[in-house]
Amino acid sequence: xxxxxxxxxxxxxxxxxxxxxxxxxxxxxxxxxxxxxxxxxxxxxxxxxxxxxxxxxxxxxxxxxxxxxxxxxxxxxxxxxxxxxxxxxxxxxxxxxxxxxxxxxxxxxxxxxxxxxxxxxxxxxxxxxxxxxxxxxxxxxxxxxxxxxxxxxxxxxxxxxxxxxxxxxxxxxxxxxxxxxxxxxxxxxxxxxxxxxxxxxxxxxxxxxxxxxxxxxxxxxxxxxxxxxxxxxxxxxxxxxxxxxxxxxxxxxxxxxxxxxxxxxxxxxxxxxxxxxxxxxxxxxxxxxxxxxxxxxxxxxxxxxxxxxxxxxxxxxxxxxxxxxxxxxxxxxxxxxxxxxxxxxxxxxxxxxxxxxxxxxxxxxxxxx
Amino acid sequence: xxxxxxxxxxxxxxxxxxxxxxxxxxxxxxxxxxxxxxxxxxxxxxxxxxxxxxxxxxxxxxxxxxxxxxxxxxxxxxxxxxxxxxxxxxxxxxxxxxxxxxxxxxxxxxxxxxxxxxxxxxxxxxxxxxxxxxxxxxxxxxxxxxxxxxxxxxxxxxxxxxxxxxxxxxxxxxxxxxxxxxxxxxxxxxxxxxxxxxxxxxxxxxxxxxxxxxxxxxxxxxxxxxxxxxxxxxxxxxxxxxxxxxxxxxxxxxxxxxxxxxxxxxxxxxxxxxxxxxxxxxxxxxxxxxxxxxxxxxxxxxxxxxxxxxxxxxxxxxxxxxxxxxxxxxxxxxxxxxxxxxxxxxxxxxxxxxxxxxxxxxxxxxxxx
Numbered sequence: 001x002x003x004x005x006x007x008x009x010x011x012x013x014x015x016x017x018x019x020x021x022x023x024x025x026x027x028x029x030x031x032x033x034x035x036x037x038x039x040x041x042x043x044x045x046x047x048x049x050x051x052x053x054x055x056x057x058x059x060x061x062x063x064x065x066x067x068x069x070x071x072x073x074x075x076x077x078x079x080x081x082x083x084x085x086x087x088x089x090x091x092x093x094x095x096x097x098x099x100x101x102x103x104x105x106x107x108x109x110x111x112x113x114x115x116x117x118x119x120x121x122x123x124x125x126x127x128x129x130x131x132x133x134x135x136x137x138x139x140x141x142x143x144x145x146x147x148x149x150x151x152x153x154x155x156x157x158x159x160x161x162x163x164x165x166x167x168x169x170x171x172x173x174x175x176x177x178x179x180x181x182x183x184x185x186x187x188x189x190x191x192x193x194x195x196x197x198x199x200x201x202x203x204x205x206x207x208x209x210x211x212x213x214x215x216x217x218x219x220x221x222x223x224x225x226x227x228x229x230x231x232x233x234x235x236x237x238x239x240x241x242x243x244x245x246x247x248x249x250x251x252x253x254x255x256x257x258x259x260x261x262x263x264x265x266x267x268x269x270x271x272x273x274x275x276x277x278x279x280x281x282x283x284x285x286x287x288x289x290x291x292x293x294x295x296x297x298x299x300x301x302x303x304x305x306x307x308x309x310x311x312x313x314x315x316x317x318x319x320x321x322x323x324x325x326x327x328x329x330x331x332x333x334x335x336x337x338x339x340x341x342x343x344x345x346x347x348x349x350x351x352x353x354x355x356x357x358x359x360x361x362x363x364x365x366x367x368x369x
Numbered sequence: 370x371x372x373x374x375x376x377x378x379x380x381x382x383x384x385x386x387x388x389x390x391x392x393x394x395x396x397x398x399x400x401x402x403x404x405x406x407x408x409x410x411x412x413x414x415x416x417x418x419x420x421x422x423x424x425x426x427x428x429x430x431x432x433x434x435x436x437x438x439x440x441x442x443x444x445x446x447x448x449x450x451x452x453x454x455x456x457x458x459x460x461x462x463x464x465x466x467x468x469x470x471x472x473x474x475x476x477x478x479x480x481x482x483x484x485x486x487x488x489x490x491x492x493x494x495x496x497x498x499x500x501x502x503x504x505x506x507x508x509x510x511x512x513x514x515x516x517x518x519x520x521x522x523x524x525x526x527x528x529x530x531x532x533x534x535x536x537x538x539x540x541x542x543x544x545x546x547x548x549x550x551x552x553x554x555x556x557x558x559x560x561x562x563x564x565x566x567x568x569x570x571x572x573x574x575x576x577x578x579x580x581x582x583x584x585x586x587x588x589x590x591x592x593x594x595x596x597x598x599x600x601x602x603x604x605x606x607x608x609x610x611x612x613x614x615x616x617x618x619x620x621x622x623x624x625x626x627x628x629x630x631x632x633x634x635x636x637x638x639x640x641x642x643x644x645x646x647x648x649x650x651x652x653x654x655x656x657x658x659x660x661x662x663x664x665x666x667x668x669x670x671x672x673x674x675x676x677x678x679x680x681x682x683x684x685x686x687x688x689x690x691x692x693x694x695x696x697x698x699x700x701x702x703x704x705x706x707x708x709x710x711x712x713x714x715x716x717x718x719x720x721x722x723x724x725x726x727x728x729x730x731x732x733x734x735x736x737x738x
Contacts, residue, residue, distance in 0.1 A: 004377050004398050012403035020404045020614060028401040029373040031618055034381035035389045035571060037694055068573030069438045070613030072596045107592030196614055202404060204437030204573055204616025223476030227441045244439030245389060245565055247573025249400055249618065325406055 004032075013320065016354055017327040018145050018174055018302040018341030020196035020203055027201065027345075030256045031249040038248065044240030046251050051237060053258035056266060057176065058191060058209040060183040065233050066207045066254075068247040071173050071194035074206050075102040077228035078139070078169050078190055081218040083108050087169075088135040090114075090121045090156065093144035094331045099171060103139070111135065117147050117333065118304075120297035123155040130163055137167040137189070143175035146330040148293040148304025148339060150179060157186040167214060173197055176207070177261060178273040178301040178343045189214040195250065198273070198301055199257055200344030205250040210234065273300045276342035276351050283355050287362065292329075292337045301343040304329070310365070312338050318361040324354050373401075382689065385723055386696040387514045387543055387671040387710030389565035389572055396570065396714075399625045400618040407617065413609030415620050420606060422627035425635065426545065427560060427578040429552040434602050435576045435623075437616040440542050440563035443575050444471040446597035447508070447538050447559055450587040452477050456538075457504040459483075459490045459525065462513035463700045468540060472508070480504065486516050486702065487673075489666035492524040499532055506536040506558070512544035515699040517662040517673025517708060519548060526555040536583055542566055545576070546630060547642040547670040547712045558583040564619065567642070567670055568626055569713030574619040579603065642669040645711035645720050652724050656731060661698075661706045670712040673698070679734070681707050687730040693723050 008025040015022045036042050054064045067073070079087060079102065086109040089100035094117075103110035113129050115121055126138070138160045143150045153170065160168045167189040172181055176193030183191055192208035195201035210218075210230055218230040226232065227243050236243050261269060277300040281291060284305050292304040307315075312328050312335050319326055329337035342351055377394045384391045405411050423433045436442070448456060448471065455478040458469035472479035482498050484490055495507070507529045512519045522539065529537045536558040541550055545562030552560055561577035564570035579587075579599055587599040595601065596612050605612055630638060646669040650660060653674050661673040676684075681697050681704050688695055698706035711720055 004373055004401070007398055007401050007403075008373055013405070015404065015406060017406050020407060020617065023404055025373075028403070029376055031400040032373070032376050032397040034376075034397070035384065035392055035565075036382070037384060037386050037696075038389060038572065040694075067439075069442065070436075070596060070615075072613035073438065073442070076594050076596060102595040105593065105595045105598065194614065196404075202616050202618045203407065203614035204619060224474065225445050226471040226474045227439060227445060229474060244441035245563065245572035246439075247571050247616070247619075248389065249571045250573060250616075325409075327406075 011323070013323055013325050015325050016340050016342070016346070017325055018197070018339055018343070019194070021198070021200045021341055021344040022346060023200055023202070024345050027253050027257055030252040031202070033249070033252050035248045038242065038245045043248065046255060047237065047242065047246070048240045050251060050254050050258065053255065053262065054207055057181070057261070058183040059181050059185060060209045062184065062212055063210040063215060063234050064207070065210065065237055066205065067228060067233065068205050068244070068250060069228070070204060071192055071206045073228060074192040074208055075099045075171070076106060077230070078192070079103045079106045079108055080224045081221050081228070081230045082167055082169065082190065082214055083136045084221065085109060086111065086135050087137050087139055088113070088129065089139045090126055091141065092119060092121050092149055092151065093117050093146035095145050095173070096141035096171065099139050099141070118149065118292050119294045120149050120151050121156060123152065123159045126156055127159045127162070130159065130166070134163070135166050137169050139169045139171070141171045142181070143172070143179060143299050143301060145174045145302055146333065148291070148299045148302045149297050150175065150299045151297070154182070154186055157188055161187045167217065174299070174301050174343070177269065180270055183209050195254070198343040199254070201250060201253050201257060205247060205254070272347060273343060275348055276346065277301070277303060279348060279351055280340055280342055292333070301341065303340045303342065304337050305339070307336055307338055312336070315361055318364065319357055322357045322360070324357050380692070382692055382694050384694050385709050385711070385715070386694055387566070387708055387712070388563070390567070390569045390710055390713040391715060392569055392571070393714050396622050396626055399621040400571070402618070402621050404617045407611065407614045412617065415624060416606065416611065416615070417609045419620060419623050419627065422624065422631065423576055426550070426630070427552040428550050428554060429578045431553065431581055432579040432584060432603050433576070434579065434606055435574065436597060436602065437574050437613070437619060438597070439573060440561055440575045442597060443561040443577055444468045444540070445475060446599070447561070448472045448475045448477055449593045450590050450597070450599045451536050451538065451559065451583055452505045453590065454478060455480065455504050456506050456508055457482070457498065458508045459495055460510065461488060461490050461518055461520065462486050462515035464514050464542070465510035465540065468508050487518065487661050488663045489518050489520050490525060492521065492528045495525055496528045496531070499528065499535070503532070504535050506538050508538045508540070510540045511550070512541070512548060512668050512670060514543045514671055515702065517660070517668045517671045518666050519544065519668045520666070523551070523555055526557055530556045536586065543668070543670050543712070546638065549639055552578050564623070567712040568623070570619060570622050570626060574616060574623070641716060642712060644717055645715065646670070646672060648717060648720055649709055649711055661702070670710065672709045672711065673706050674708070676705055676707055681705070684730055687733065688726055691726045691729070693726050
């Protein structure tokens with residue numbers, strides 16, 4: 001007895017990467033609970049409670065669902081259920097770009113508008129594109145993890161809603177529960193997020209919300225598959241049933257995390273993420289670093305800092321030696337930026353510890369060795 | 370400290386359902402380990418070790434893969450990657466039937482041959498069907514969870530291999546690691562299994578093996594998607610990379626379980642499952658119950674017992690009151706059969722405890738109340 005304590009409370013490298021994020025010991029302990037049968041009443045009740053507790057995080061009274069899959073599967077399911085022919089992808093970085101590739105891999109026509117990496121997408125550009133051509137859906141990203149940019153979701157969604165038959169699909173992977181979504185208010189039709197970002201749970205689990213009109217569209221979609229057939233999933237969960245056996249540890253941890261979020265309060269949670277981001281940016285400015293992300297659109301969950309002449313690989317390695325793991329730039333930004341995921345269960349006090357170690361590395365860099 | 374010991378070692382209902390199966394405390398503790406970055410070298414090494422340790426369980430030197438999805442996703446991926454037009458589904462129960470429905474939900478023509486529930490599929494019937502018509506692939510089930518039948522996989526696969534261009538796809542969900550698969554020897558092209566059956570891990574994770582010719586076929590498949598694009602997945606894992614962020618807790622627990630399996634020895638493991646099944650059948654016979662599954666094809670992992678005039682709902686409820694959870698019959702067999710999943714980490718000693726409680730229930734049933 002007690003042998004488990006080292007797993008939960010022992011020293012380990014603290015994750016400051018933009019996912020997977022650091023998990024609280026009590027969340028990890030929840031993963032270890034004995035499993036239950038997925039068709040038992042206890043599991044049905046657990047799933048229905050999770051569904052109901054997720055709704056305020058989306059800001060919806062419509063349909064909330066989840067599945068034991070990576071969010072990548074939702075890029076695909078969005079297309080198969082909701083895009084009979086053509087989607088428009090509004091992108092600003094590696095992850096939003098990829099959704100267009102996924103749409104083509106599902107045999108759809110995927111059109112694109114983009115901005116240079118680091119910038120946010122512009123409502124006017126989107127309006128002009130939609131005036132030229134019609135689409136089954138517009139695929140937006142709320143928070144681009146590669147560039148640390150938060151898009152003006154309200155304005156972008158509003159432009160799409162000027163078109164009566166074009167759905168608004170939103171990748172909220174690194175914003176959900178860290179930045180407000182306002183699903184119903186913005187007229188979003190699908191939003192989804194993976195568990196290993198602001199929810200600070202293990203990867204391999206995705207939560208999503210669907211509008212009534214998205215469900216109606218899905219009901220007419222041919223070849224939409226099985227596991228993520230939105231109609232089948234919604235009908236199932238309305239009775240506390242899942243299409244496939246869910247990961248029970250994820251459900252245990254999800255409910256605990258949703259209770260913790262409710263206890264903190266959503267506004268306080270968003271404010272905490274904003275405070276960490278503000279502090280991160282002021283640190284960067286004070287040390288002579290520019291943010292890679294466009295001013296006014298910097299993310300509250302993921303900071304992407306232009307590295308200047310700093311050797312990013314060296315910086316990441318030095319920080320790891322101090323027990324903190326941040327990310328190098330993503331894809332073509334490798335070596336040019338570094339990224340901090342200040343989301344989930346991290347707070348300002350922990351961020352100060354990280355910044356202190358980052359300062360120590362910078363001092364070390366400035367010293368003759 | 371010590372506050373979480375109760376989670377691991379406290380009393381709980383013991384699962385004897387055919388999945389999810391009972392998990393060892395040390396396996397559950399592994400789920401609670403601090404997470405690591407999925408692009409770290411530590412995670413790459415972990416994934417490659419899991420891949421290599423899985424290969425002997427499939428009996429393959431070809432391609433071993435996994436993804437953090439339910440096995441239901443593999444039914445679908447099998448079709449999208451490997452069946453351009455028509456599949457033949459050889460079924461004998463609810464789960465093997467469902468694969469045909471999934472194929473149609475992916476827009477394919479799905480032909481079927483079946484036997485009455487409780488019987489095994491017959492090689493001669495399959496040969497006759499293949500003589501009539503040609504298929505891109507034949508979809509077989511190794512062990513049908515609804516009926517407790519193990520199909521003669523060797524003979525069925527051999528019949529398919531008489532056709533040069535027809536792939537052999539095998540649902541090994543409730544056989545993998547409890548009954549030998551012999552992937553290479555039998556000329557199988559795809560076999561997959563979920564984690565919450567004989568592997569005794571949480572659901573939401575699937576392991577699979579692919580033949581060289583299956584990979585070649587997949588490379589030409591249009592609209593095969595992204596997450597379970599077999600070519601993308603294989604190219605990724607060959608470098609220790611995953612298409613999407615994997616569930617790290619599942620990987621930790623998987624490696625530990627594969628080490629435990631290697632320590633027990635595969636032959637000993639198969640023998641343990643066989644011994645439990647034999648004991649289960651002899652118990653049933655001694656108590657006047659017939660097996661629902663055809664003689665000679667009874668499963669070593671899942672026993673499906675014809676309930677006769679026993680009130681199955683009452684029996685399940687009484688056993689639950691004694692801390693043991695077995696399954697009612699599945700689908701149309703509800704109330705007519707009961708099912709015991711004697712797989713994974715269960716052994717003969719634990720089975721005796723279950724049988725003793727089952728006996729106590731039967732005695733109670735016979736007594737005036």
